Amino acid sequence: MTVTSCPQSVGRPRAFDTDTALEKALEVFWRRGYDGTSLADLTEAMGINKPSLYAAFGNKEQLFLKAIELYESRPCSFFLPALEKPTAYQVAEHMLYGAANNMADKTQPQGCFVVQGALSCSEAASAVKAALINRRLAGEQKLHERFAQAKIAGDLPAHVDAEVLSRFMGTVLQGMAIQANNGATAEQLQQIAEMTLQAFPR
Amino acid sequence: MTVTSCPQSVGRPRAFDTDTALEKALEVFWRRGYDGTSLADLTEAMGINKPSLYAAFGNKEQLFLKAIELYESRPCSFFLPALEKPTAYQVAEHMLYGAANNMADKTQPQGCFVVQGALSCSEAASAVKAALINRRLAGEQKLHERFAQAKIAGDLPAHVDAEVLSRFMGTVLQGMAIQANNGATAEQLQQIAEMTLQAFPR
């Protein structure tokens, strides 16, 4: 019968912070992709040795999956907050401009980790590729539900196909990730956001 | 002073067709990306051994660059033919529907090789990544010039910013490549094309 050991009960204490190490791993995976990232790249960026990485995160694949969770829960994430805006148009507006500013942010890798983390990849990466596809589809599903709710609330015309609209939004957002990789600036992405909003049903 | 040896003059004849081998290489690179493709993957798909690959194509990087050229010159390529349509709207129409059908075509890898061949990659792949970015920017540049010409011809309103419009088109087309990777059908991509055309200035 052991006492609940909340923060570190026994044994040699870990010499690094797992959260900051995971952030470093996310940045490397984001920049180089799963196949393009080696364990040497990771351990160097994280400032730890391989056994520490395996003890703390399992293996390369599990580390990548944890990086996905971190990416979506970061404070600068724009997707979920935009969903809570009062009208469908404002949801689209905040999401598009949030994406424009986030994806071209020079203080982090360009583009979107969920889009480019493992787009085309080896068979060894098929599991993480599937995980990213599921995240992209889940995002569009959330947007679909939000737009369906907006039709009920009356701030989106009844004739609008919420599923097509959400997939169109996903297409533009994912295209913006490629644009950011092409070197597009935040201003240029904002022009894309503006043009997309002109096509948005009101 | 040697006679011009047009088709095979001397030596053991090559036992494979370089064009079909290059097509096989394109398919593997397209599906797995540069980093995710090994020489073993390539030689197996191409049906040749490594020395034959190196003698015919140089090395992995040069083979990839030749695969880009093949990809853009294939008969089913939709980009350049669409540019020759008589009006800006028809250019956009043919390009968007051509992309919808091509990127979801089940007889080839989903999506667009130029988008996903080396989006996020290792430093070893930085040259091919840059080559793909240049191809994407060159496509948008061609579209830009076509729209500028359309403004002069009068089939695109003078107030339209041709550069923004071409970048918007590129964003949607690149987003459609991600959608195809998500498993979107040709019909779903056609809905994206339709919605994009509704936003197109006339």
Next chain:
DNA sequence: CTTGTTTTGTACCGGTCGGTAAATATATAG
């Protein structure tokens, strides 16, 4: 035939891949 030229298959190169065994170091519990 012989000679010269090119491609072929095999076998190999050093280096790196993801992952781990083992010994040492640093903490707590008693």
Next chain:
DNA sequence: CTATATATTTACCGACCGGTACAAAACAAG
């Protein structure tokens, strides 16, 4: 102090990486 538990470092594992040396094989020229 000793005992236990966890993290650290170092060194290493077999497999695979991209790329090549070499000799046998298959052709044309003479």
